[in-house]
Every structure is written in C-alpha cells, then in structure tokens.
Amino acid sequence: MADYRAMWKDLGMNLEAHDMLLDFLGKYYADTFLTQNERPEGMDYFNFVMSEVHGLRIKELMDQKAVGRKVIGAYCVFVPEELVLAVDATLVGLCAGADYALDQVEQYLPRNTCALIKSAFGFKLGGVCPYLEATDLVVGENTCDGKKKAFESLGGLIDNLYVMDLPQVKSEQGRALLKAEYIRFKEQIEELTGVTITAEKLKESIAVVNAKRGALHRLAKLRGADPAPISGLDALLANQIAFFDDPVRFTASVNTICDELEKRVADKVGVFPQGTPRILISGCPMAVPNWKLPAIIESCGGVIVGEESCIGERGCRNLVSTAAESVDELIDGIVDRYFKVDCAVFTPNRERVEHIEEMFQGSNADGVIHYGLQFCQPYLMEAMDVEKKLEDSDIPVLRVETDYGQEDVGQLKTRVEAFVEQLRP
Ligand code: SF4
Ligand code: SF4
Numbered sequence: 001m002a003d004y005r006a007m008w009k010d011l012g013m014n015l016e017a018h019d020m021l022l023d024f025l026g027k028y029y030a031d032t033f034l035t036q037n038e039r040p041e042g043m044d045y046f047n048f049v050m051s052e053v054h055g056l057r058i059k060e061l062m063d064q065k066a067v068g069r070k071v072i073g074a075y076c077v078f079v080p081e082e083l084v085l086a087v088d089a090t091l092v093g094l095c096a097g098a099d100y101a102l103d104q105v106e107q108y109l110p111r112n113t114c115a116l117i118k119s120a121f122g123f124k125l126g127g128v129c130p131y132l133e134a135t136d137l138v139v140g141e142n143t144c145d146g147k148k149k150a151f152e153s154l155g156g157l158i159d160n161l162y163v164m165d166l167p168q169v170k171s172e173q174g175r176a177l178l179k180a181e182y183i184r185f186k187e188q189i190e191e192l193t194g195v196t197i198t199a200e201k202l203k204e205s206i207a208v209v210n211a212k213r214g215a216l217h218r219l220a221k222l223r224g225a226d227p228a229p230i231s232g233l234d235a236l237l238a239n240q241i242a243f244f245d246d247p248v249r250f251t252a253s254v255n256t257i258c259d260e261l262e263k264r265v266a267d268k269v270g271v272f273p274q275g276t277p278r279i280l281i282s283g284c285p286m287a288v289p290n291w292k293l294p295a296i297i298e299s300c301g302g303v304i305v306g307e308e309s310c311i312g313e314r315g316c317r318n319l320v321s322t323a324a325e326s327v328d329e330l331i332d333g334i335v336d337r338y339f340k341v342d343c344a345v346f347t348p349n350r351e352r353v354e355h356i357e358e359m360f361q362g363s364n365a366d367g368v369i370h371y372g373l374q375f376c377q378p379y380l381m382e383a384m385d386v387e388k389k390l391e392d393s394d395i396p397v398l399r400v401e402t403d404y405g406q407e408d409v410g411q412l413k414t415r416v417e418a419f420v421e422q423l424r425p
Pocket of ligand 2: 114117144145146147373375376377378379
C-alpha cells in the first residue's frame with residue numbers, strides 16, 4: 001500500500017491506533033478469505049478493494065472533495081443513494097463490524113447497547129475511521145430506540161450530523177412521513193452541494209443505483225445453484241463493499257464475477273461439493289469486518305447461500321421505477337421502493353417472514369440461521385416469531401445471539417456444527 005499517513009493525519013486520525021487496526025484487519029482478512037479454496041478469479045478485485053479500503057478509496061474521495069464533490073455518510077439502508085448521486089455527491093456506509101475503544105464508548109453508551117452502535121462510537125472516539133472523518137454530512141436516523149438515543153450523543157462528538165425521522169408502521173401516514181423526510185433530505189443536500197435536483201439528473205442516478213442492485217440480484221440468484229459457485233463469505237464481502245466503493249465500478253466488478261459464476265454453474269463447478277448443507281442467514285446486518293458467524297458456518301461444513309439482511313438482500317432487493325417525468329413522481333418511486341424494506345423496527349412486520357421463506361425456496365436452502373446481535377431488541381424479539389413460523393413451515397432454524405467478541409466462538413461452533421449435521425440427508 002502506498003503511504004497515506006499524511007492524508008490520515010490531515011483527517012485528524014490517531015495514526016498509531018490506526019496502524020494497529022490495519023495490521024489486525026489485514027491478518028484477519030488473509031486468514032478468513034485468502035485461505036478459502038476455489039475462489040472465483042473475480043474476487044481479486046475485492047481483495048484489492050479491501051487492501052486499499054482505508055487508502056486508495058479514501059484518496060479518491062479526498063481528490064473528489066478537492067474539486068468540490070461532497071461525501072455523505074449513513075448508518076442505514078433507508079438513506080437513498082439515488083438522491084445523493086443526483087446532487088453529484090458520494091454516499092458511503094459508516095457501520096462497522098468490530099469493537100473499538102470500548103472503555104471510552106461506555107462513557108457515552110450503556111454497556112447493554114448493541115455492538116453495531118457501540119462500534120460507530122468506538123471508531124469515532126478511537127480516531128480510526130477515515131470514512132467518517134472524510135464526510136461533509138453524516139446521516140443518522142430514528143429507527144430502533146438504541147440508534148435514536150445514540151445519535152443524540154453522537155451529535156456531541158461530530159458537528160455535521162443530520163437525523164432522518166423514519167416511520168415505524170407501514171401505513172399511509174408512514175409512507176407520507178417517509179416521503180416528507182426524503183424531501184427534507186433532498187433540500188438539505190441541495191443546500192450542502194449547491195446543486196438542484198432535476199428530473200433528468202434523478203433518472204440518471206436511479207439508473208446507476210438500479211444497475212448496482214441489479215448486479216447484486218444477479219449474484220444472489222447464481223447462489224441458488226448446487227454446488228454453490230461462490231462461498232457465502234465472498235458473497236457477503238461483495239455486499240459489504242457495495243457500501244463504500246464507487247457504484248459504477250462496483251457494478252461492473254460484480255457483473256464480471258457473475259459472468260464467471262455463470263460458467264461455473266454450467267460446468268457444475270463449486271466452492272464446496274454438491275450436497276453441502278445450504279444455509280440462509282437472516283437477521284441483523286453484518287458490516288465489515290464482521291465475518292465471525294459466516295466463517296464459523298463455512299468452516300463447520302455448511303455453505304451460506306443467502307443473507308436476509310440489510311447488508312444483503314433486504315438492503316438491495318427491489319428497484320426504483322423510472323417510469324415518471326417529474327422530480328416529485330420520481331421521488332414517489334423512490335419512496336415506494338424503500339417503503340418495502342422490512343426492517344424489524346416496523347410493526348407489524350409480517351412481510352419479513354414471508355420474504356425469508358421466499359429466499360429459502362429461491363436459494364434452495366436447507367436451513368436458516370437467525371443472527372441476532374446481543375441487546376438488539378427489534379431483531380431478537382422478532383426472531384422468536386420468525387423461528388416459530390419457519391418451523392411451522394418445516395424449515396429448520398437455529399437462533400443465534402452473539403456480539404463482536406471472540407469469546408463465544410467455541411460455543412457457536414459446537415451449535416452450528418450440530419445444526420449443519422442435522423441438515424445432512
Ligand atoms: S436493520 Fe433497520 S435500522 Fe439497520 S440498516 Fe437495516 S433498515 Fe436501517
Ligand atoms: S436495529 Fe438492532 S442491530 Fe440495528 S442498531 Fe438497532 S439495536 Fe443495533
């Protein structure tokens with residue numbers, strides 16, 4: 001990697017702590033990903049992205065900022081990339097999948113806060129996230145109670161926080177709130193960038209995001225083959241990288257890998273033997289570098305064939321309609337698409353179980369592992385109902401509750417191994 005230390009210093013980062021983090025990440029990535037067998041050649045691009053995740057990509061963003069392009073960061077898939085691109089800005093995901101500076105974090109948040117929220121604070125307090133430091137605007141949202149209150153505290157640590165109010169009920173009023181909030185957000189980013197969104201510009205950006213989601217749908221579909229042409233770890237990695245790579249380059253790279261996978265499917269080439277127990281993961285999002293449970297599953301004789309998750313199918317399914325002429329009608333199309341996201345913060349949220357069953361069938365899965373982060377009330381509570389309904393449909397389920405720590409790896413392995421064995425014919 002080139003020397004980016006001057007750039008990181010200018011961003012106000014803690015260089016010593018960041019060196020240690022990168023060192024840890026590099027080793028963890030190599031042990032988890034580079035040791036896999038039969039990886040598609042197209043994964044070379046994603047290896048490269050990961051090797052430069054705090055380097056070249058940040059330099060690209062800084063170069064763009066130098067010529068006036070703004071960077072907007074978000075913690076939720078409800079923040080519409082279509083609007084961000086339409087003001088010639090770049091959207092990056094800020095969620096992190098590792099604990100950091102926990103002692104400092106617990107001076108701001110109670111211990112029983114989910115790891116996803118704690119890590120957002122840890123990366124800020126530890127000064128180790130160049131994405132966060134590069135942003136011109138950070139978008140938080142009122143989704144779960146944890147995030148709602150955490151963003152009040154985060155507002156004291158950063159000076160560019162904007163909070164989006166999101167609905168919790170799929171009603172007419174809920175839809176109207178989402179539309180009003182998207183219009184308020186549009187006005188905010190128009191002011192930030194000095195760019196007024198036109199219908200033409202919005203259609204172009206919708207097409208870019210649709211193409212990105214289309215490529216991810218193509219990848220998801222190919223995983224329905226047996227033998228699976230790509231590991232769950234690699235497919236998850238592509239879904240994770242979707243949150244910070246350039247969208248057009250990312251789409252082309254995913255399509256390249258899909259071309260390769262199509263050939264593999266035709267030749268019946270897979271990453272694991274045909275008949276390997278197939279697992280669908282469902283639940284909380286897994287941000288980089290949260291690879292703990294997927295690595296356990298795929299080292300215990302299973303293969304992951306889908307993620308019902310915001311970093312996965314829940315976050316990328318459904319496209320925005322471009323069959324409209326005015327900005328307002330196009331925004332209606334955006335609202336329609338996002339309003340279908342079945343996050344557990346919605347009540348009731350019956351569609352989610354239906355979607356899990358649909359994904360189970362479409363990916364030819366043998367069982368579902370429900371992944372809940374410790375202290376995440378919405379997903380842990382919903383997991384009980386999901387488990388019951390799936391079992392009523394004769395779908396085997398394992399409910400897992402964990403965090404970002406490594407202490408429970410042994411215990412998780414034992415449970416996952418037993419579950420995978422149960423799925424063998
Ligand atoms: S799980 Fe809910 S709150 Fe989290 S990213 Fe998804 S939609 Fe947003
Ligand atoms: S929905 Fe759950 S995992 Fe997501 S931020 Fe809230 S508590 Fe954490």
